[in-house]
Amino acid sequence: MIAGPRRSGGTPVAVTLRRLVATLALLVLLGTSTAMAEMYTVRGALRTYRDNVTPLVEETLQLHRAVDDANAGLHSHAASGQQVHLHEYTAARAQSRERMATVLRLGEPLPDRDIDEAQTDMDRWFAMADATSAMPDQERREQAVRDLQPQFHALQASLTELERESTVYRDERRNAYFRLIDVALLVMLGAGVLGIVAISFVSWRAFREVGHPIRAMRGVVDDRSRGVLRDADEFGGPAELRTLAASFNRLSARNEELARQQRHTLEMTRLSTSIASILGDPTPASWQLAVAELGRGIGVDTVVAYGIDDPGQLRPHLEAEWTRHGTSRADLIVGSATAHRSELDTLARRSVTAASNPVEICETFPPHLAALALGEGARSWAVRPLELADETIGLLSLWSRTEHEWTSAELATVERCSGYLAQALATGQVLSSLRMLDQERSRFMAVTSHELRTPLTSIGGYVEMLAEGDFGDLTDAQCEALDVVDRNVVRLSDLISDLLTLNRMGSGAVSLHSRLLRPHDGLRRARENFLPAATLAGVNLVLHEPDPDLYLMGDEVKLDRALGNLVSNALKFTPSGGTVTIAAQERGDDVVISVTDTGIGIPAEDQATIFDPFTRGRNATAREIQGTGLGLPIVRGTAEEHGGWVELESKEDVGTTIRLVLPRATPEQVAAARPA
Amino acid sequence: MDTPETPVTILVADDDLDIRHLVELKLARAGFRVIAASDGAAALALARAERPDLALLDVMMPEMNGIELTRVIRADPDLVGTRVMLLTAKARSTDVEEGLAAGADEYVIKPFSPRELVERVRALLAG
Numbered sequence: 001m002i003a004g005p006r007r008s009g010g011t012p013v014a015v016t017l018r019r020l021v022a023t024l025a026l027l028v029l030l031g032t033s034t035a036m037a038e039m040y041t042v043r044g045a046l047r048t049y050r051d052n053v054t055p056l057v058e059e060t061l062q063l064h065r066a067v068d069d070a071n072a073g074l075h076s077h078a079a080s081g082q083q084v085h086l087h088e089y090t091a092a093r094a095q096s097r098e099r100m101a102t103v104l105r106l107g108e109p110l111p112d113r114d115i116d117e118a119q120t121d122m123d124r125w126f127a128m129a130d131a132t133s134a135m136p137d138q139e140r141r142e143q144a145v146r147d148l149q150p151q152f153h154a155l156q157a158s159l160t161e162l163e164r165e166s167t168v169y170r171d172e173r174r175n176a177y178f179r180l181i182d183v184a185l186l187v188m189l190g191a192g193v194l195g196i197v198a199i200s201f202v203s204w205r206a207f208r209e210v211g212h213p214i215r216a217m218r219g220v221v222d223d224r225s226r227g228v229l230r231d232a233d234e235f236g237g238p239a240e241l242r243t244l245a246a247s248f249n250r251l252s253a254r255n256e257e258l259a260r261q262q263r264h265t266l267e268m269t270r271l272s273t274s275i276a277s278i279l280g281d282p283t284p285a286s287w288q289l290a291v292a293e294l295g296r297g298i299g300v301d302t303v304v305a306y307g308i309d310d311p312g313q314l315r316p317h318l319e320a321e322w323t324r325h326g327t328s329r330a331d332l333i334v335g336s337a338t339a340h341r342s343e344l345d346t347l348a349r350r351s352v353t354a355a356s357n358p359v360e361i362c363e364t365f366p367p368h369l370a371a372l373a374l375g376e377g378a379r380s381w382a383v384r385p386l387e388l389a390d391e392t393i394g395l396l397s398l399w400s401r402t403e404h405e406w407t408s409a410e411l412a413t414v415e416r417c418s419g420y421l422a423q424a425l426a427t428g429q430v431l432s433s434l435r436m437l438d439q440e441r442s443r444f445m446a447v448t449s450h451e452l453r454t455p456l457t458s459i460g461g462y463v464e465m466l467a468e469g470d471f472g473d474l475t476d477a478q479c480e481a482l483d484v485v486d487r488n489v490v491r492l493s494d495l496i497s498d499l500l501t502l503n504r505m506g507s508g509a510v511s512l513h514s515r516l517l518r519p520h521d522g523l524r525r526a527r528e529n530f531l532p533a534a535t536l537a538g539v540n541l542v543l544h545e546p547d548p549d550l551y552l553m554g555d556e557v558k559l560d561r562a563l564g565n566l567v568s569n570a571l572k573f574t575p576s577g578g579t580v581t582i583a584a585q586e587r588g589d590d591v592v593i594s595v596t597d598t599g600i601g602i603p604a605e606d607q608a609t610i611f612d613p614f615t616r617g618r619n620a621t622a623r624e625i626q627g628t629g630l631g632l633p634i635v636r637g638t639a640e641e642h643g644g645w646v647e648l649e650s651k652e653d654v655g656t657t658i659r660l661v662l663p664r665a666t667p668e669q670v671a672a673a674r675p676a
Numbered sequence: 677m678d679t680p681e682t683p684v685t686i687l688v689a690d691d692d693l694d695i696r697h698l699v700e701l702k703l704a705r706a707g708f709r710v711i712a713a714s715d716g717a718a719a720l721a722l723a724r725a726e727r728p729d730l731a732l733l734d735v736m737m738p739e740m741n742g743i744e745l746t747r748v749i750r751a752d753p754d755l756v757g758t759r760v761m762l763l764t765a766k767a768r769s770t771d772v773e774e775g776l777a778a779g780a781d782e783y784v785i786k787p788f789s790p791r792e793l794v795e796r797v798r799a800l801l802a803g
């Protein structure tokens with residue numbers, strides 16, 4: 001009997017089933033054959049009873065009756081002497097002898113003595129009776145018959161005894177037959193009960209053997225589906241189930257491994273994405289953050305990014321480094337660079353060089369570098385060139401003081417990040433050189449402005465003193481000449497100012513001194529400033545006074561200059577008798593400041609480029625109206641610095657409207673700027 | 677306004693000889709006593725020696741620039757009576773703010789008109 005899982009072997013389910021079937025077949029065979037044997041025995045007994053036992057009793061009775069008939073015939077013949085009765089006697093005698101023969105045949109089981117006695121008695125009586133019947137004298141016959149009476153009684157007693165014996169024998173046989181039937185019923189009942197017990201036992205055993213382990217395994221599968229990880233029992237139950245459990249465990253382990261790999265790959269992808277976003281800002285600080293993120297994400301001790309100044313010379317320098325504990329030396333390359341350039345070259349040519357343990361370091365890395373790394377305590381190391389457009393611009397080195405199995409997902413991440421890093425390093429270099437260029441330009445402009453303005457100060461100053469007679473009286477022609485010089489000094493000075501302004505706008509080094517402004521005030525100031533010039537030019541300068549409650553946030557000096565540029569342009573290009581109109585109004589969330597003139601207009605083909613530096617309308621050049629082409633670029637730059645834009649509407653010989661569109665101050669800004 | 681006995685002394689410091697001469701000439705013609713230096717260190721020495729009523733300082737000068745010199749003058753208790761006017765070719769408002777923050781009373785942007793310069797000097801000294 002099996003109780004609980006066994007630790008070895010395991011019967012195959014097929015064997016268990018085969019055993020089950022064989023046991024059942026054996027039981028059925030045994031039961032059936034026992035029952036059949038019983039039935040056969042009963043059948044034999046029944047036949048004997050029918051053919052032998054019952055006829056024996058009958059024959060015995062008939063024998064007795066035939067002997068009685070013979071006796072009656074003998075007596076009748078003796079009394080009457082009639083032949084009829086003698087015939088009756090002989091017929092009965094024949095009958096008796098025949099019956100006796102049958103009884104002898106059937107009566108085998110009866111005691112021999114009884115049968116022999118009856119036969120002897122009968123033979124003797126008939127012999128005496130025959131002799132009696134042959135007597136011719138009636139009286140002698142009657143006397144002889146009377147003398148025969150005692151023998152006859154003896155015969156009758158023997159026959160009665162025989163009758164009794166056969167009846168007893170019949171009853172015995174009948175009882176034996178009933179017992180036999182009882183036994184057969186008992187045997188069949190026993191076989192049935194045994195069959196039920198055997199089937200129950202075998203079923204129970206089959207359940208123990210097969211059902212229980214299957215249920216246990218289903219439990220394991222259910223648990224797994226709910227996320228509770230446990231292994232199926234590989235050591236209990238039938239062989240097939242053990243095999244199945246082992247396969248299931250292998251499958252689960254594989255599944256687990258795949259899931260782990262998937263999570264790992266996902267983590268690595270996230271890491272790449274995070275590093276890419278860190279490197280979106282191409283500054284050395286973000287390179288530092290990126291290598292730290294990479295080191296922590298992959299789980300190594302040290303990450304170093306090297307730049308290579310001159311790819312031909314392969315002279316690396318540290319661009320960014322990160323170490324887990326922040327104390328140990330991270331670099332394995334710079335120190336050896338000059339001594340073993342060919343080894344570095346080998347690393348730079350490979351797509352990636354990765355070693356998971358000291359043996360692999362020796363096998364994979366060039367000998368001097370491997371020795372250096374092992375000397376520093378490295379037990380795993382990976383180096384990947386930083387490549388940009390097929391050119392190696394640096395190296396990325398990751399190493400640990402512990403062995404580290406490099407997964408393909410990690411190497412893919414290292415590869416991706418090396419790409420981002422290469423891009424970032426290159427962008428950073430370009431940006432820093434651009435920044436240097438920009439600083440250079442600013443410095444250059446500052447120096448130039450100083451250098452240009454210093455001689456202009458002397459020229460202008462001495463011209464003024466000359467013109468004012470500080471050095472003696474001048475002729476009219478000399479005065480005119482000095483006037484021309486003076487005008488050009490002013491022009492040159494304005495040009496320098498405009499150039500500087502434009503230079504500052506282009507460099508992005510904007511410092512807006514924003515405060516709450518009322519267009520109402522600015523427009524009034526502009527009209528006041530330009531009224532003398534307008535009067536001189538014969539142009540009507542009109543101000544449409546704006547709403548005094550209209551506000552914007554802006555740099556007053558810059559906006560005044562922009563508006564001044566627009567008004568002075570308008571006056572310059574409007575012939576005498578024309579009109580220049582200054583206005584400001586609200587438009588949605590914006591304030592629109594417009595300067596409209598009835599001047600010569602801007603040709604349609606020049607309108608697209610009129611806001612570019614040094615660009616002027618061809619009609620302006622044709623009419624020899626002076627200008628540098630810097631005024632409108634400054635206006636547009638000012639609008640853009642304020643988060644606005646400019647709009648141009650112009651028709652040649654009809655006039656021009658230029659609108660400065662600026663964001664209106666919000667109610668909060670108005671409230672904040674107003675003193676309580 | 678100016679008496680010959682006590683002429684108003686003005687220190688002019690500029691490394692550009694022509695401008696220095698122009699300013700000297702114009703201010704002398706306007707009746708001021710002018711002393712001149714061509715760099716910041718010399719200007720400071722002269723200022724300490726002469727204690728001028730006004731120092732007209734170029735911002736971009738060798739040795740010590742005009743803004744530093746302004747700070748030194750302002751920090752010197754002997755020179756409390758000296759007013760400072762900066763001459764600058766840098767028109768950027770940040771430079772002007774830096775100069776005023778250093779203690780300058782006034783600034784003039786190059787190129788300037790000598791006549792206007794004299795007017796502003798007079799206005800500053802009168803104020």
